[in-house]
Amino acid sequence: MAASSPISPLAPKNFPRMPALAGARLASAASGMRYKGRDDLLLMAFDKGTSVAGMFTTSRAPSAPVDWCRKHLVNGQGHARALLVNAGNANAFTGIKGDKALRDCAAAAAKQIGCTRGQVMIGSTGVIGLLLDSAKITGLLPALAAKLNPDAWRAGAEAIRTTDTFAKGATATAKIDGVEVRINGMAKGSGMIAPDMATMLAYVATDATLPPDVLHALLRKSVQNSFNMISVDSDTSTSDTVMLFATGKAMHGAVLRAGDPRLRDFRQKLDAVMGDLARQVVCDGEGARKFISVRVTGAASGRAAKKIAMSIANSPLVKTAIAGEDANWGRIVMAVGKAGEAASRDALSVRIGGLPVARKGMADPAYSESKVTAHMKGQEIEIEVDVGVGQAAATVWTCDLTHGYIDINANYRS
Amino acid sequence: MAASSPISPLAPKNFPRMPALAGARLASAASGMRYKGRDDLLLMAFDKGTSVAGMFTTSRAPSAPVDWCRKHLVNGQGHARALLVNAGNANAFTGIKGDKALRDCAAAAAKQIGCTRGQVMIGSTGVIGLLLDSAKITGLLPALAAKLNPDAWRAGAEAIRTTDTFAKGATATAKIDGVEVRINGMAKGSGMIAPDMATMLAYVATDATLPPDVLHALLRKSVQNSFNMISVDSDTSTSDTVMLFATGKAMHGAVLRAGDPRLRDFRQKLDAVMGDLARQVVCDGEGARKFISVRVTGAASGRAAKKIAMSIANSPLVKTAIAGEDANWGRIVMAVGKAGEAASRDALSVRIGGLPVARKGMADPAYSESKVTAHMKGQEIEIEVDVGVGQAAATVWTCDLTHGYIDINANYRS
Numbered sequence: 059m060a061a062s063s064p065i066s067p068l069a070p071k072n073f074p075r076m077p078a079l080a081g082a083r084l085a086s087a088a089s090g091m092r093y094k095g096r097d098d099l100l101l102m103a104f105d106k107g108t109s110v111a112g113m114f115t116t117s118r119a120p121s122a123p124v125d126w127c128r129k130h131l132v133n134g135q136g137h138a139r140a141l142l143v144n145a146g147n148a149n150a151f152t153g154i155k156g157d158k159a160l161r162d163c164a165a166a167a168a169k170q171i172g173c174t175r176g177q178v179m180i181g182s183t184g185v186i187g188l189l190l191d192s193a194k195i196t197g198l199l200p201a202l203a204a205k206l207n208p209d210a211w212r213a214g215a216e217a218i219r220t221t222d223t224f225a226k227g228a229t230a231t232a233k234i235d236g237v238e239v240r241i242n243g244m245a246k247g248s249g250m251i252a253p254d255m256a257t258m259l260a261y262v263a264t265d266a267t268l269p270p271d272v273l274h275a276l277l278r279k280s281v282q283n284s285f286n287m288i289s290v291d292s293d294t295s296t297s298d299t300v301m302l303f304a305t306g307k308a309m310h311g312a313v314l315r316a317g318d319p320r321l322r323d324f325r326q327k328l329d330a331v332m333g334d335l336a337r338q339v340v341c342d343g344e345g346a347r348k349f350i351s352v353r354v355t356g357a358a359s360g361r362a363a364k365k366i367a368m369s370i371a372n373s374p375l376v377k378t379a380i381a382g383e384d385a386n387w388g389r390i391v392m393a394v395g396k397a398g399e400a401a402s403r404d405a406l407s408v409r410i411g412g413l414p415v416a417r418k419g420m421a422d423p424a425y426s427e428s429k430v431t432a433h434m435k436g437q438e439i440e441i442e443v444d445v446g447v448g449q450a451a452a453t454v455w456t457c458d459l460t461h462g463y464i465d466i467n468a469n470y471r472s
Numbered sequence: 473m474a475a476s477s478p479i480s481p482l483a484p485k486n487f488p489r490m491p492a493l494a495g496a497r498l499a500s501a502a503s504g505m506r507y508k509g510r511d512d513l514l515l516m517a518f519d520k521g522t523s524v525a526g527m528f529t530t531s532r533a534p535s536a537p538v539d540w541c542r543k544h545l546v547n548g549q550g551h552a553r554a555l556l557v558n559a560g561n562a563n564a565f566t567g568i569k570g571d572k573a574l575r576d577c578a579a580a581a582a583k584q585i586g587c588t589r590g591q592v593m594i595g596s597t598g599v600i601g602l603l604l605d606s607a608k609i610t611g612l613l614p615a616l617a618a619k620l621n622p623d624a625w626r627a628g629a630e631a632i633r634t635t636d637t638f639a640k641g642a643t644a645t646a647k648i649d650g651v652e653v654r655i656n657g658m659a660k661g662s663g664m665i666a667p668d669m670a671t672m673l674a675y676v677a678t679d680a681t682l683p684p685d686v687l688h689a690l691l692r693k694s695v696q697n698s699f700n701m702i703s704v705d706s707d708t709s710t711s712d713t714v715m716l717f718a719t720g721k722a723m724h725g726a727v728l729r730a731g732d733p734r735l736r737d738f739r740q741k742l743d744a745v746m747g748d749l750a751r752q753v754v755c756d757g758e759g760a761r762k763f764i765s766v767r768v769t770g771a772a773s774g775r776a777a778k779k780i781a782m783s784i785a786n787s788p789l790v791k792t793a794i795a796g797e798d799a800n801w802g803r804i805v806m807a808v809g810k811a812g813e814a815a816s817r818d819a820l821s822v823r824i825g826g827l828p829v830a831r832k833g834m835a836d837p838a839y840s841e842s843k844v845t846a847h848m849k850g851q852e853i854e855i856e857v858d859v860g861v862g863q864a865a866a867t868v869w870t871c872d873l874t875h876g877y878i879d880i881n882a883n884y885r886s
Binding site: 374375397416 | 562801809
């Protein structure tokens with residue numbers, strides 16, 4: 059299914075040229091577990107001394123890999139030597155058998171890499187509730203380990219896809235203390251994308267030398283404005299995972315806290331990579347034909363601004379109207395109203411594509427339906443709402459809701 | 473659009489035979505405001521002494537009619553002589569002009585009925601943000617008043633539809649103190665259906681003799697288990713309204729409190745009418761092909777049970793899987809997990825159509841995909857989840873998410 063779906067019209071033109079990153083090697087393979095004719099297994103190996111930070115789904119029914127990573131990262135931070143990801147089976151809601159399958163995989167990977175099982179991070183994505191046949195993975199690990207090389211980022215990003223129609227990668231170069239460091243990231247995700255660990259897998263690595271606690275603080279901050287600001291369908295996966303690895307190969311001075319001013323450029327570039335990956339996930343939203351940004355201003359708090367923006371972004375009626383290129387802005391007002399946060403109906407203003415639509419509780423006299431409709435026909439839709447009660451703002455990203463979403467999800471397992 | 477859509481396959485076979493109800497008369501007409509070739513205007517007249525109770529949308533951007541009814545019903549209760557409802561224009565987010573249009577309509581109706589403006593309840597449903605041309609309504613009021621008659625319930629229910637594919641009515645006879653009383657109700661609604669005043673208009677009348685405070689208490693209780701337990705698309709309208717009128721024509725003894733044991737039969741019959749109307753709204757969910765009941769047991773509280781049940785009922789992934797007749801129960805687990813309420817993953821059990829699916833955190837050894845798939849092919853889908861942490865339960869009703877929903881909502885205004 060995934061492999062044969064046409065590529066999203068919102069996909070970036072090219073996969074970025076991902077340079078090698080000192081201390082990290084990758085390899086992928088095809089287990090045949092679910093997908094035919096494509097890789098579905100990724101092994102990454104990290105040199106000794108690699109720090110890692112992770113953030114995970116808020117689901118109360120997390121997958122076995124999420125449980126595993128949480129257990130081996132104290133407060134979301136620690137050290138790692140390997141990452142093993144499979145696509146097609148989420149190993150979620152699989153009970154003790156799923157846990158056993160995971161431990162078999164971790165042990166097999168640890169043996170190949172020469173580390174402890176707890177240093178192997180695991181990610182699984184795909185169907186929930188299906189038992190994972192670990193033999194199909196463990197049998198491939200010797201060959202994977204033999205293939206590890208620093209230039210396989212694109213193949214890795216291809217391997218972790220499920221219904222994704224394109225591989226998602228992003229890269230940047232930052233300076234710490236005058237020393238160049240790289241940041242490479244990949245992500246997968248196109249359904250079950252909802253806020254707060256936006257339901258996907260994302261793995262970002264850097265050769266910077268950063269201790270686990272600093273890495274974790276940087277990751278948390280960056281997730282707030284990237285993966286936590288996207289939604290495709292308001293559903294939250296059991297498997298959401300974002301991990302940041304630092305191999306420590308770059309020869310800059312010691313950094314002991316996330317607020318260190320020498321990290322300014324690094325923080326910006328990390329945010330750029332994370333934001334890029336998050337927006338690529340939206341661009342691959344199942345059935346997506348339009349990329350939508352929703353900016354809410356004038357809210358009572360940042361939390362309220364985000365909640366209102368998400369209420370708009372998750373409204374099926376707003377999303378179908380946009381799919382139909384219909385400037386039905388009344389539904390935006392509806393979505394503001396249902397968010398349950400302070401908003402002044404009579405001070406509310408709405409702009410679409412920068413054009414005036416509504417203000418002071420009614421249609422703006424300057425509203426031009428033909429101009430707004432012209433904007434609606436484009437691929438990038440901009441909604442701005444000022445709710446008129448405060449100073450806080452938030453921007454979230456989503457996509458439209460189309461027949462493609464129904465097609466993909468009504469027949470996912472068949 | 474609405475008029476030409478095929479009737480929902482989930483529609484009841486017939487509109488019920490609605491008997492006359494002493495003290496209430498109805499008339500409908502076609503304003504031509506939005507729909508062609510059908511009535512879109514309902515006037516109801518109530519005899520003097522009619523009590524009324526109302527409950528309204530939780531939206532922070534309520535429509536002008538919601539503001540109006542709230543203003544004239546102190547604490548949601550009072551007396552009324554008329555109800556005027558138009559379909560096609562919600563008179564929402566229309567500012568002071570919308571308010572003026574509403575007052576013109578109320579004044580014209582009051583003149584015809586011979587009451588004060590504040591005794592005229594108003595309902596409007598349709599497009600948000602469009603100015604209401606009150607002259608198209610006020611001009612018809614003399615003719616409507618002349619046509620008022622006690623046997624026009626079905627025509628009334630037809631007139632208040634928007635995208636509804638069938639008119640929704642329900643009726644019951646109850647005894648209070650040995651005296652027979654009638655309960656007649658009608659509802660409209662098929663999109664923007666979400667919990668807590670499930671986004672629709674519903675008007676129920678009885679000839680029982682009940683003071684406004686008793687009526688309000690009865691309504692509140694009955695809404696909790698009917699209209700507040702349904703969801704089509706999680707969107708909340710600006711116009712949600714449920715009103716209960718009591719004309720006071722029945723000659724039973726005085727009832728001074730909702731808990732009066734003489735109201736036992738009446739309460740049951742009211743619940744039946746309200747529940748019937750609420751389920752009919754779900755059966756007319758935009759694009760609905762399957763009626764879904766979700767029962768959650770073993771929750772920590774009633775509120776938690778409802779929140780988990782709604783998380784399942786509102787999940788686009790669950791709803792599309794059901795549309796595809798796919799027994800993808802992993803998505804049910806996902807939806808339990810994302811609800812944010814206490815649930816024990818490892819004690820969770822799931823049944824579909826009464827058949828065992830999952831228990832103790834994994835697929836049930838007795839699970840038969842072919843049996844469950846056979847159930848999925850039916851029109852009524854039953855999902856039961858025990859979350860394994862407490863004793864509380866809740867049942868909610870929803871429908872599947874199909875191409876029809878996209879078709880209807882991508883082109884609603886065209």
